Amino acid sequence: MTRTGSARWLRSWLLLIAVPLLVFGVFYCAPIANLLRLSFSVAEGQTGANADGLDIYAKLLGDEYFLLIVWRTVKLSLLTTLACAILCYPVSMVVAQSKGWAQTCLFIVLLMPLMTSVTVTTYGWLILLGQAGVVNSALMGLGVIDRPQRLLQNETAIVVGLVQVMSVFMVLSVAAALQSIDSNHVRAARSLGASPWSAFWRIVFPQSLPGLRTGCLLVFSLSMSAYATPGVLGGPRLKFVSFLIYQQAMQLLDWPRAAAMAVLLLIVTTGVWGLASAYGQLKTWRRRQAEAAVPAFAQAGRQGAI
Amino acid sequence: MTDHLAVDGLELSFGTHQVLNRVTFSIAEGERLCLLGPSGCGKTTTLQVIAGFIQAQTGSVTVAGRPIDHLPPEKRNIGIMFQNYALFPHMTIFDNVAFGLRMRRLPAADVEQRVGEALRLVRLAHAAQKSPRQLSGGEQQRIAFARAVAIRPSLLLLDEPFSNLDARLRIEMRDELLHLLRPLKIATLMVTHDQEEAMAIADRVAVMRAGRIEQIGTPQAVYSQPANLFVAHFVGESNVLDGTVLEGSAAGTRLEAPGLGSLNARASGGLRRNDQVTVLVRPERISLLPAGAAGREPGWNYVPATLDEVVFLGHRTECRLLAGARRLTAWQAGGTIEALRLGDPVIAAWRHDDTLVVPQGAT
Ligand SMILES: Nc1ncnc2c1ncn2[C@@H]1O[C@H](COP(=O)(O)OP(=O)(O)O)[C@@H](O)[C@H]1O
Numbered sequence: 001m002t003r004t005g006s007a008r009w010l011r012s013w014l015l016l017i018a019v020p021l022l023v024f025g026v027f028y029c030a031p032i033a034n035l036l037r038l039s040f041s042v043a044e045g046q047t048g049a050n051a052d053g054l055d056i057y058a059k060l061l062g063d064e065y066f067l068l069i070v071w072r073t074v075k076l077s078l079l080t081t082l083a084c085a086i087l088c089y090p091v092s093m094v095v096a097q098s099k100g101w102a103q104t105c106l107f108i109v110l111l112m113p114l115m116t117s118v119t120v121t122t123y124g125w126l127i128l129l130g131q132a133g134v135v136n137s138a139l140m141g142l143g144v145i146d147r148p149q150r151l152l153q154n155e156t157a158i159v160v161g162l163v164q165v166m167s168v169f170m171v172l173s174v175a176a177a178l179q180s181i182d183s184n185h186v187r188a189a190r191s192l193g194a195s196p197w198s199a200f201w202r203i204v205f206p207q208s209l210p211g212l213r214t215g216c217l218l219v220f221s222l223s224m225s226a227y228a229t230p231g232v233l234g235g236p237r238l239k240f241v242s243f244l245i246y247q248q249a250m251q252l253l254d255w256p257r258a259a260a261m262a263v264l265l266l267i268v269t270t271g272v273w274g275l276a277s278a279y280g281q282l283k284t285w286r287r288r289q290a291e292a293a294v295p296a297f298a299q300a301g302r303q304g305a306i
Numbered sequence: 307m308t309d310h311l312a313v314d315g316l317e318l319s320f321g322t323h324q325v326l327n328r329v330t331f332s333i334a335e336g337e338r339l340c341l342l343g344p345s346g347c348g349k350t351t352t353l354q355v356i357a358g359f360i361q362a363q364t365g366s367v368t369v370a371g372r373p374i375d376h377l378p379p380e381k382r383n384i385g386i387m388f389q390n391y392a393l394f395p396h397m398t399i400f401d402n403v404a405f406g407l408r409m410r411r412l413p414a415a416d417v418e419q420r421v422g423e424a425l426r427l428v429r430l431a432h433a434a435q436k437s438p439r440q441l442s443g444g445e446q447q448r449i450a451f452a453r454a455v456a457i458r459p460s461l462l463l464l465d466e467p468f469s470n471l472d473a474r475l476r477i478e479m480r481d482e483l484l485h486l487l488r489p490l491k492i493a494t495l496m497v498t499h500d501q502e503e504a505m506a507i508a509d510r511v512a513v514m515r516a517g518r519i520e521q522i523g524t525p526q527a528v529y530s531q532p533a534n535l536f537v538a539h540f541v542g543e544s545n546v547l548d549g550t551v552l553e554g555s556a557a558g559t560r561l562e563a564p565g566l567g568s569l570n571a572r573a574s575g576g577l578r579r580n581d582q583v584t585v586l587v588r589p590e591r592i593s594l595l596p597a598g599a600a601g602r603e604p605g606w607n608y609v610p611a612t613l614d615e616v617v618f619l620g621h622r623t624e625c626r627l628l629a630g631a632r633r634l635t636a637w638q639a640g641g642t643i644e645a646l647r648l649g650d651p652v653i654a655a656w657r658h659d660d661t662l663v664v665p666q667g668a669t
């Protein structure tokens with residue numbers, strides 16, 4: 001390629017990525033930069049010796065109430081992710097194996113909670129889990145309980161609601177991974193003596209892990225920033241961080257504090273995820289080390305004149 | 307020799323589409339049989355039924371005298387090399403080859419020893435700790451082979467073993483596979499749509515069309531005595547002519563081919579005067595003589611023609627002839643036709659025995 005040719009090629013290439021870069025910069029990076037800037041500013045009317053930028057962070061990190069809510073958000077998000085992974089894996093297998101309109105129907109069912117407004121979904125949960133709801137009536141009718149139990153406004157209700165909304169993300173990413181696995185791999189394993197279960201466990205499951213990981217990342221980050229579902233199903237006592245941020249920004253108009261909370265939420269989310277993947281990496285690395293003990297014949301082959 | 311694998315009357319339909327139609331064949335101990343047929347004729351399906359992945363609606367599969375129809379794939383002890391090799395991408399080469407042995411709960415030392423044997427057999431012992439992705443197509447194929455034979459299977463199934471390789475490597479791997487298979491003496495069923503591969507590897511070839519086996523025989527027999535027009539077309543190339551029987555007997559068939567005059571052909575049972583037949587002559591069987599050449603030998607057909615086109619192809623020269631309105635193709639080795647020029651009159655000559663007759667309707 002000539003010099004001018006390569007320069008022209010570079011220019012057209014730059015032009016090509018300029019648009020996505022611009023969109024990314026304007027709609028993604030700029031708000032985050034703005035958020036950071038805002039969190040270090042000082043709210044109007046707030047004066048005093050210690051009113052510098054880091055003061056807000058220091059106060060937040062010393063605030064037990066805030067930390068409690070962060071802890072609850074992380075804990076329930078992790079639980080949601082775990083429940084989603086366990087419940088959605090079998091569903092993903094069904095989705096991956098189904099074809100044509102059957103698969104479309106499954107996706108519509110899974111997408112329903114996303115397409116319905118939160119009010120409708122909540123109303124559904126109220127009908128199901130309320131004091132006079134379907135579940136309570138059924139259990140009382142069966143004689144399992146003698147008076148209605150409080151099934152709403154607790155942490156379980158939040159997790160159940162989040163799982164319902166987040167399932168589709170888990171199913172989509174796991175099913176995509178499962179579908180990309182060559183069916184001949186299972187056949188090969190079977191022909192070599194593996195039972196159906198063994199073939200699944202040794203061949204299919206390990207190859208679906210990247211999809212499971214993506215699904216977990218999606219569900220976890222979306223749960224960490226969930227607002228409506230925990231707000232409605234958990235009630236006013238069991239707040240999530242996002243509710244707190246909303247309160248600060250919209251009701252108390254303390255924008256710097258809201259921004260600082262948002263930044264901390266971002267840090268915690270990436271931090272928890274980073275720790276989880278670092279742990280995963282460590283385990284793979286340990287296994288690799290163990291495997292690196294090369295069998296004797298392989299070394300002989302290496303030295304041989306091949 | 308006794309039958310090691312016996313496949314008897316397999317029938318299978320997907321909906322109204324009959325994929326297998328009374329598929330019957332057997333393989334002797336240590337024999338290599340090749341199912342040869344066009345794409346979609348049911349070769350892979352046949353393998354899958356034998357391997358136990360698909361259940362045939364009727365028919366049975368017997369290995370060493372024992373019916374295996376009721377056994378799941380993992381109990382059949384059949385080694386399979388898949389068309390796309392199907393190496394497990396999340397495992398090392400060692401673990402791939404060891405998989406079947408570990409499933410059999412062999413002690414670790416035995417596993418290591420037998421994986422070593424299998425990898426040395428395919429000359430890839432040095433790749434044991436690599437991942438399948440790090441190997442070339444030919445190497446992946448050798449690993450797939452090693453994995454299939456490491457379990458010491460009672461039967462080896464090879465599905466289109468060369469279809470994923472480029473043309474040059476294909477011939478190399480064909481020789482390599484034959485070289486590997488010969489000493490192992492495992493009953494082997496290979497499947498391919500490439501007649502050259504089939505003939506090179508197999509002791510016997512079974513030509514298949516639309517779920518039916520049309521002919522089984524040694525490569526030589528299938529090539530020189532195709533049972534019908536389909537087999538003749540699929541295995542090698544042929545000049546195809548129409549003819550009318552003048553006289554049929556045990557000694558031979560005399561027939562009239564429009565434009566070529568009367569020809570003598572190999573004996574073919576059940577032909578009567580005035581039967582319409584198809585006449586087949588392999589291009590490499592036709593010799594060319596200069597128009598004035600004297601001497602007619604008994605047992606040969608001689609047909610006057612003109613040289614219409616000459617195509618030099620290196621290992622052979624392809625001569626297109628016009629005999630009246632009929633076109634004939636003759637392959638000549640070396641420079642035998644150097645003296646001839648386009649448009650020259652020539653005489654095409656071939657033996658009576660190289661003239662095959664197939665009744666019309668038996669397509
Ligand atoms: N699961 C299936 N459902 C419906 N038709 C099938 C199925 N599997 C194979 N077939 C059909 O059976 C025929 C034979 O297929 P196959 O055995 O793969 O052919 P080959 O290996 O000879 O190319 C094809 O026409 C194919 O479309």
Ligand SMILES: [Mg+2]
Pocket residue numbers: 349350466
């Ligand atoms: Mg096939």
